[in-house]
Amino acid sequence: KMRGTFKTQAAIFDAEMEKRENRDQRLLNDLNRALEKGELEVYYQPKYDIQAEHPRLSSAEALVRWRHPELGLLSPADFVPLFEQSGQITELDNYVWKEAARQIATWRSRHGVVMPVSVNLSRVDVFDPNLMEILDGIIARHELHAGDIKLEVTESAYTENAEQLIQVIEELRAKGYEIEMDDFGSGYSSLNMLSSMPIDVLKMDIAFIRNIERNEKDFRLVELIVDIARSLKVPVIAEGVETAGQLNLLRNAGCNLVQGYYFSAPLPAAEFERKILSEVEKA
Numbered sequence: 001k002m003r004g005t006f007k008t009q010a011a012i013f014d015a016e017m018e019k020r021e022n023r024d025q026r027l028l029n030d031l032n033r034a035l036e037k038g039e040l041e042v043y044y045q046p047k048y049d050i051q052a053e054h055p056r057l058s059s060a061e062a063l064v065r066w067r068h069p070e071l072g073l074l075s076p077a078d079f080v081p082l083f084e085q086s087g088q089i090t091e092l093d094n095y096v097w098k099e100a101a102r103q104i105a106t107w108r109s110r111h112g113v114v115m116p117v118s119v120n121l122s123r124v125d126v127f128d129p130n131l132m133e134i135l136d137g138i139i140a141r142h143e144l145h146a147g148d149i150k151l152e153v154t155e156s157a158y159t160e161n162a163e164q165l166i167q168v169i170e171e172l173r174a175k176g177y178e179i180e181m182d183d184f185g186s187g188y189s190s191l192n193m194l195s196s197m198p199i200d201v202l203k204m205d206i207a208f209i210r211n212i213e214r215n216e217k218d219f220r221l222v223e224l225i226v227d228i229a230r231s232l233k234v235p236v237i238a239e240g241v242e243t244a245g246q247l248n249l250l251r252n253a254g255c256n257l258v259q260g261y262y263f264s265a266p267l268p269a270a271e272f273e274r275k276i277l278s279e280v281e282k283a
């Protein structure tokens with residue numbers, strides 16, 4: 001009887017695996033069509049400066065979604081890792097950056113303000129020899145400054161090929177691009193490496209924020225990260241802020257910027273414009 005149960009579970013597991021593999025294969029095949037047909041959508045989530053008297057909108061993060069005709073709205077977790085493995089992430093990300101730049105220019109023409117947008121770079125993108133040329137082409141086309149497009153590079157990227165990465169990042173910064181170290185604290189970068197790492201913003205991982213209202217130790221860690229940022233002389237941003245309690249703790253700890261559902265979920269461009277940008281104009 002037991003045996004039978006195991007067998008059934010194993011069969012279910014195999015079927016699930018197969019389904020997942022088929023789906024992954026399918027997504028890999030579908031990317032070109034998605035790029036051609038505009039199935040990728042860029043959402044925008046606002047970031048706020050919380051050390052001002054009232055939280056002040058400072059910039060936005062571009063986060064990709066895929067409106068797949070058969071599979072529905074997919075989140076990055078469903079496909080970003082796949083394309084990182086296959087190497088196609090660079091194509092996808094180049095599309096997102098172009099889209100973000102186009103959006104900044106559109107908002108500029110309609111509202112007279114430049115809303116800086118952070119885009120995500122996969123570790124694959126960072127080592128793309130054409131990276132600089134692509135970014136320069138994108139900003140030139142829309143008459144933007146390098147500082148209008150900020151580059152979020154996940155901490156885990158810093159562990160591979162650190163020397164080469166430092167070189168790339170230094171070249172980018174020399175041209176005026178700003179680098180945010182994303183998901184800080186989730187990877188394995190050591191503290192001594194951090195001191196030689198040229199970055200402009202430290203973005204602490206969402207995992208640190210989740211329990212700060214309940215767990216004293218987590219709050220201490222957040223304070224520690226704020227201290228690290230301070231000693232590196234860079235601002236620190238917290239993501240995943242969902243409650244007023246978290247916001248207050250972060251403000252008291254000296255965290256500079258926050259992003260999270262408390263202020264707004266990532267929004268389609270039109271909604272971001274209506275709800276977030278128009279608020280700034282009224283203020």
Ligand code: C2E
Binds near residue numbers: 045
């Ligand atoms: P990330 O860059 O660390 O982005 C933050 C994630 O936290 C986003 O998930 C965002 O929607 C989510 N988030 C924001 N506020 C809250 C909150 O208050 N609570 C909770 N629970 N979550 C919140 P998302 O959009 O699903 O993206 C996940 C990851 O996928 C991103 O993490 C980033 O690493 C990657 N990603 C997203 N867009 C792109 C892209 O265009 N290119 C690349 N290479 N990676 C991307």
Ligand code: MG
Binds near residue numbers: 061120152182
């Ligand atoms: Mg990010």
Ligand code: MG
Binds near residue numbers: 206
């Ligand atoms: Mg992050």
Ligand code: MG
Binds near residue numbers: 183205206
């Ligand atoms: Mg993250």
